[in-house]
Amino acid sequence: MVGFFVLAAIVGPLLVSGDPTRNTNDTLLPMGAAGHLLGTDDLGRDELARLLYGARPLLMVAFLSTALAAVLGIGAGLMAGYLGGKVEWLIMRLMDLALAFPSMLLIILIVSAWQPGVSSLVAGIGVALAPGLARLARALAAREAGRDYVLAAKLGGTRGPRILVQEMLPNLAGPMLAQVVMTLSVAAGFAAGLSYLGLGIQPPTPDWGYMVQAGQEFLYTAPRLVVLPAAATLLFVVACNFVGDDLRDALDPRANR
Amino acid sequence: MTAATSTLTRLRGTPWLVLKRLAAVPLVLLGLSTMVFIAMRLLPGSPATSLAAGGTGGNQSAAEITENAEKINAALGLDKSLPDQYFSFLGDLFTLNLGSSFYGGNSITGLLGDSLPATIELTVAAMLIAVLLGMVTGIVAALRKDTWIDTTTRAIGTVSFSLPWFALGVLSIVVFGVWLRWLPVIGRLPNELDYQPFTNFVLLDAVLQDRPELILPWLEHLLLPAVTLALSMAGFITRIVRASVLEVLGDDFVRTARMKGLSSGAILRRHVLRNSSLPIVTVLGLQFGSLLGGSVITETVFSYPGVGNLLVNGILQRDYPIVQGAALAIALLFTLVNVAVDLLYLALDPRLRKA
Amino acid sequence: MSEALLEIRGLTVGFDVPGGRLPAVAGIDLTLGKGEILALVGESGSGKSALSMSLVGLNRGPRTHIGGEVLFGGRNLVTTGEKELREVRGKDIAVVFQDALAALNPTQRVGDQVAEMIRTHRKISRGDASKRAVELLGEVGIANPAQTARSYPHQLSGGMRQRVMIAIGLANDPAVLIADEPTTALDVTIQAQVLRLLKKLQTEHGTTIVLITHDLGVVAEVADRVAVMYAGRIIEQGTRDEVLFDPQHPYTMGLLSSVPRVDGPAVARLPAIAGSPLTGVTRPEGCAFAPRCTFVHDACLSPPVLKKRYGGPAHLDACVLDETERARARGALEEVAP
């Protein structure tokens, strides 16, 4: 399902002829109008093309910020969980600090302190989502660090970093992956939400969040301009969640199926 | 020696943990206020130019505006070096003086007094709705695991958890406010009602001031934003409750309860609920944060006079003291809720009580 | 053997697992006499717990398939509905589980957990139930029962928890107490206390006890009769002395001789049974021990039958070997241990 979205984002644009940024005078054509399956928007641009192209920035921000969150969060969490002691204390207090503030607000602060755009979105969302992953990574790493096989590796003279990467990481990968996929959905939600607030991807680049916001003006006259991108966002987020759920179930040794 | 040790042990028990939790609050707040302070100073745009150009910007010459902006900067203390500003900010913080708004000098404490109760009302109402909804659906899904009820509940839960709240708020306004005209769409109380806030918690004031007629309109105004906020959280709680109930159902002590010959209802009530509420309670604390985050958008959409609204306006106007104050208030609220959650956890799980 | 209290006929328990259906219990006949201690021994996974849990339907579920008959008090408990079975559970048949810490509700005081057992089957006031709970805790040998009743499980030591579990099991003076490895997690010094308690129950209350264990020393210590399980079947059954001191099945023989002992002459090498028990869903039609047995026959390939063959009057086994082969097997084991 997520794969379907990625596919749609990559090949989708090749399938439609309309230029998603090209204004025309055929504004607000209804669905099914000649040459425009889903009609046109308020600047006469093909809605289908915009929807397909609009997947790109959202997916890009979602994937990049999740990747950033994963690198930051999992890195910090693993270190904290494995090393324990002062390092753990410091890292976890930092994470607590970030967690003590609603992430939406944190992102707004970061994004508006920077410059709205892909890079600040990625940075903001990545930083805001990292603590959640770090917590999980730390818990898992601490659990795993107590396992005898880690002790055995220590006994075998394997050095710390190698133990982290070679021994522990593969064993954390399952649950972490599930969580990362869930984080992806949250990141997509944030990305759409921020674009909606005008802090995200800048027009005329098509983007679902911004499309919802811009379409909101036509809620009464052309509701599809809101409903379509909102539904697309929703579908993507739902898809991520389902995949995350399935992954978790599939990778959870406790699940009896 | 033993007597001394055991007193110490008792001291390290429950009250000790509570104290420790509470002692950490100011630290967290200090860290946060520092963060907000820095973030605000990084924002492009300054209140002075906006103020200086205010109203009749074009009539003044460039030189006049620059000069005026400098004067305003000085008046607001923005001309000082960042460390100076920071320390005076901290100093004020210690005396609980949150400063006053750049735009007209409203005291931040007063502004928070006006808006914090509204946000608390909103988020608590949303929380209650979400918990109620989520608990019921989650328990039903867990008990009917792998049936169509479970599958549908989970699917609906996941969808509602994924709902973009910005779209949800707008949609509910259109449907319930405009099409159906069932509910008011903006504000906290109708403007016709002459509400003189005392505690600024409407319910409390309605009782204190003996004005029962306030309650119905208050609830009407609260319903839409609260439900909008609650929906996505309810989906999340459904998932957690389901997972947690399932986990507890698999625990050995549930088997013991079955062995005792207890009915499944009694097992659920006496053994499963309390134990499965543990992870739920933790999640609630964190989720309260996302409620607060969501309230920023919800309050804007519903013109609901809460801290979220205050914060957004503050950011838009570069009104640093407001942003700092509001952020601090939100963080304080969040932190206190989490302390409360920890204490609740302590009350629910005797295992943690032993030192 | 005394009067039959509970009769198991052709009991089967299958679990649906990813590979198919796991025959955890593959057809068992067993009779429980009144007031006796029956030890159920066998390796991990041999189906001891599955057997005992299925007696009162504790492992019922969509993935569990229980067949056969469990006759108790004129009823077949396998087909009895959940609601009626609830009357039996805890009142007539109670279970003491292995991991007492997990088996006790961590958020409830132990006194309340004992009292709950009483109130489930008897109309009695809350106060009286609590009082009775404290008495019960005293009966199972807890030194300070009133204070212990107010404690939470995690505040108690392993031995005390296990006693609380036993107190719960005893609360309604059940006819049958199933003790599923009640001492496995305990230190020997504590184990000795718990075993004594079980023995006391038997003599003082006349409780029938099914004691599940894999420790043959424990069996020797307390059991009246022994049933040895291997891969879901009982392969040998008899009185304590018959099974422990005149084993007839090569598996029992091997098991007994491979236990390192604290008394007697020290041996250089333990006579071990080669190989490891079956774990998968497919089981041979014949003797499940055959793959590990040094004396396999063609006859081992046909389904084993548990019946009286050699040995004492109550002694049943499922091995097709004749007397001389059995003697050879016994000799082979003694050879290794000089």
Add this chain to the structure above:
Amino acid sequence: MKPTPLMEIESLRVEFAGSAGRRVRAVRDVDLTIYEGETLGLVGESGCGKSTLGRAMVRVTEPTGGAIRYLGKDITKLRGTVFRKIRADLQMVFQDPFGSLNPRRSIADIVAEPLLRARGTGKDEARKIVDDLLDQVGLGREAGTRKPHEFSGGQRQRIGIARALAPSPRFVVADEPVSALDVSIQAQVINLLSDLIRERGLTMLFISHDLGVVRHIADRIAVMYLGQIIEVASRDDFFAGPAHPYGEALLSSVPALSKQPRRDRIELTGELPDPADPPAGCTFHTRCRYATDVCRTDAPVLREVQPGREVRCHLPLIPVKGSTS
């Protein structure tokens, strides 16, 4: 022939941060010597600190105080490459056959790891050593390509043993290596271990709570109670008659597989005290049937009561030779 001490520990202490700032003193001032080529059996109740002591000796748990000497050399504070060399001489076999093998790696990788890392052996040579080892522990070299979950508990324990032996250690701590196994499997693993000890001349600390197993494999016995060693004796002496009341109770509590139930059972009353808050005086006095006033106030020291027998008791159960106090 005077045995040479291989491992000597002196006033070793290990403390853990317990909950709410309490310190759990898991190992309290332990002195112990293990001689080259012998197997020392360490017994004691659950939680008394056996594993912690064993782990501290190979320094997977860092001691809080005291000294560990390996061949007379203090290794308590060594770090880095120097220590990695010595570490290869000190290995460990774990109790849990499931948790001690990384489920994601192949058997050959697991067994080769200490060779590559601690010994710096080349890949090809390591490969050969691993194959031989797998043969030796009775799994066969084909097992190398498989993953741990394809093996039963007993087989996994063999893998664990092969890994411990891979860097050709001189000292091995075996922490309850058979207690998770079924009786019929236990015997196989015990036999394997005693064969290896003999063939390789290993020195071993064998931790167990099963006196039968210890009797079978150990040359000397050390009994631990609440973080302290309370008795050290040769195997035969100990099983003939322990010198410490706790050792006596321990031995008499073991259920005997004999026709006649034992009559001389000593039942201990009371529970194991809290290791974070041990009783004053002799730590065992709360459960000791011989305890006198002096036991409640004065802590006894570990002293040699007969050649090769050390006891930490004011009133040992065997006659004290040589000295009067």
Add this chain to the structure above:
Amino acid sequence: GIAAEEGDAGGAAKTGGTLTLAIDGTSAVNDPAFYTTLGDWMVVDCICRGLTFISYDTTEPTPDLAESWTMSDDGLVYTFKLRQGVTFHDGTTFSSADVVASFKRQFDEKDPTLPEGASRPFNSVGKNLKEMTAPDANTFVMTLLKPDRTLLGRLSDIGARIISKAALEKYGKDIGKNLVGTGPFKFASATSGQNVTLTAFDAFRLGKPPIDRLVLQQVTDPSTIVSSLLSGDVSATQFTPYSALSQLKSDKSVTVYDTPKSFDAFIMMDVRRIPELEVRQAINLAIDRQALIAQAFFGAAVLPDGYTIPSGQDAYDASLADLSKTDVAEAKRLIQAAGATGRTVRLMAASDSWHPKAAQIIAQNLTDIGLKVETDSVDPAAYFNRLLAPDDKFHDLMIWERNGYYPDADDMIGSLARPSGVYGDFISGFNTLDGSAAYADKLFEAKNIADTAARKARYSEIQREWAEKYMTLSMLVCAANPVVSGAKVKNMNWKALGSHRTYMENASV
């Protein structure tokens, strides 16, 4: 629905009730010396009145608190005869002392009644003031340094409103939270970020207003504005989003007024970044203004045929329409001639209201003539600051707007073309061009021409010359702040509300 023709409303206006105006924001500080938000400014408008008044039916200043006035021949001394018997909300009687006190705090930054950060918007008049005196209670005299024919208009502006002197003495810096004036509504309560509540003033000079209560309610989300108009939670507003107009027009529960097109929408070009006149002209010619009117303003705008002067004003001159014509072919030619094909230009616009839409349309237009366009959409609060920062990366083309603060050409072209003003200096760098200095004098001279026709001619001349010679400002459209009210709201001065002037003394609900 659409507003019916004038006068039919008549009948017996209902009295009583609450009228709720949606506003962009309130800091709950209502002080003529301190501009915070438009919403607060509207509150001041309701509470205080000034010496003169412009009804927006005409653009002529008429007497309000000043009954009449005379100007000396040199145009430097204005003598005002003040109205008698006017009472403030606090019961005190209006006199010249109140005028002096109210003005002094605008002119003197040390005045003790000024709150910190006060912007004193009327201060620009003070810069030209030699002295002001109050010879008696009913006379007030202002002596200027240089003539200023716009003074009477400026006296109607919100910064020049009169506050009760007694109240100033009583409240000091806190006057903004307790404003006392002579207007039709008196202050009741205010909460920052929420609303301001006013009640009808019984003793208003022109009679008690029909409504009992006026609430100015902050509603920031555009779609919520529409929804609350439709649901009746809001009675009227001029902050209606353009895109909703057609929907609102078709809905019977609201009235959409054909509000005067009172403000200019334009792009500013920074001549330091785009030095070639041809390129600037090409940009001007490339813009598809019809598309802007249709797609960004949804019809609530007209072509800027008077260049910067909206049609309602005296100096409006339709003959300037050619300065804002569209000719894509010519634009392309100019770009090619300048060798600027393929050049990257950066365009920035605020992210609210019509700005982003306009930016997208213009970006398209400029792409069509061969430029490469990068756009940046900026948080409205940061936008003005970025205009004032010539170093900003996106300072090539800037979309902006100018509302008429009082309806006079000097407030439009007079500000826009002045080389030393923010527009001529920070924003466009016009002051760096040859000949720009002369515009200060030209504009000053035009401002003080007494004859309306001559003044208009002079302004037209200046505009044409300025546009043709420099083209630092390309007019997009002249647009309205579309006023919409609930169908029950009657007799509201919607023309004034279109310029953010809040005259609700006759309105009923």
